[in-house]
């Protein structure tokens with residue numbers, strides 16, 4: 001039995017994770033659940049999975065949850081406050097942690113899991129975007145194992161030889177004959193929209209991803225391809241890449257989830273229906289495979305698979321993130337915080353869509369040279385960027 005803590009259990013990835021657990025109750029027990037404030041969802045999951053702990057970072061919501069569970073005679077211990085997420089992520093009785101909190105809020109509990117040597121299923125790409133080599137140092141020190149949930153990184157992982165799978169973050173892909181990583185992305189809902197119409201797209205249009213059903217933040221990031229930029233940075237750290245090792249390819253159908261190109265001319269890809277339960281099941285079953293609930297891919301029903309170069313005039317956020325990747329840790333940390341604030345402002349109807357890029361570009365320009373020495377300086381930069389972004393907004 002693997003005892004698992006699910007951080008962000010009420011979100012899109014969290015719910016898919018619990019669905020995989022539900023199919024394999026003989027292999028997994030839920031040790032703890034963590035989320036922000038969704039009392040109803042958390043109550044239902046506590047009743048179904050009977051974890052030892054449930055954490056809501058919002059204290060008022062936690063109090064309501066505690067009362068409701070007590071009323072049902074439940075034995076779940078409800079804890080309140082953000083710090084308790086790190087407690088359940090690093091608890092000695094927990095074997096593995098699904099890190100699926102969205103945004104910068106996911107970093108500290110994910111790091112707590114790594115430092116405690118827990119196996120980490122990483123969905124929260126922001127952890128690597130914000131801390132890069134600091135995260136790797138923590139992994140090296142604790143000997144913790146990391147497995148990528150993000151579908152592209154999971155596809156790359158699946159397309160690599162086992163010896164590289166077993167040394168993620170410290171890979172040597174050249175030794176394995178890899179010449180390039182091909183990171184695919186759909187291009188989002190505005191791939192063909194006339195450029196002059198981008199400034200007037202609405203939040204509802206931006207979150208309506210053509211292939212994937214996801215949380216609102218990552219859906220907006222997919223439409224700007226900032227998400228692909230963050231994934232570029234995530235891939236750099238996960239697979240120990242440099243310079244020209246990685247290329248972004250627009251693949252609108254989202255059937256291929258990314259590819260690895262080898263020196264002998266082979267390209268190995270992972271294909272499947274766009275459903276996150278596939279990569280989640282891949283990491284949870286590893287090295288085995290088991291049912292994820294995802295339907296078989298019907299190749300003959302596909303109308304075609306197409307590929308194109310990303311148009312950087314349409315997706316300036318992609319270029320911003322790729323440049324930040326090679327500029328340094330402060331640039332990617334600042335970009336992450338600015339994007340989170342700008343996307344929230346866009347979703348709240350406070351800024352037009354095209355301002356997401358404008359704000360992010362100004363922030364990176366201003367903060368890219370800040371010194372980053374440790375995780376505290378990352379969190380401090382994150383806070384200062386949010387203050388500055390608020391003043392721009």
Ligand code: NAD
Nearest residue numbers: 008009010011012013035036057101102105123124214215
């Ligand atoms: P979501 O918005 O659906 O869910 C976010 C979860 O995080 C919720 O459970 C919420 O309660 C929790 N949360 C947010 N702030 C919190 C806080 N301060 N304290 C405690 N909990 C908090 O997001 P999602 O789409 O599931 O994405 C989760 C992560 O997975 C993100 O980092 C995203 O980039 C990554 N990811 C998602 C997908 C996808 O298909 N949804 C794919 C790849 C990677």
Ligand code: MG
Nearest residue numbers: 150151152231
């Ligand atoms: Mg992805």
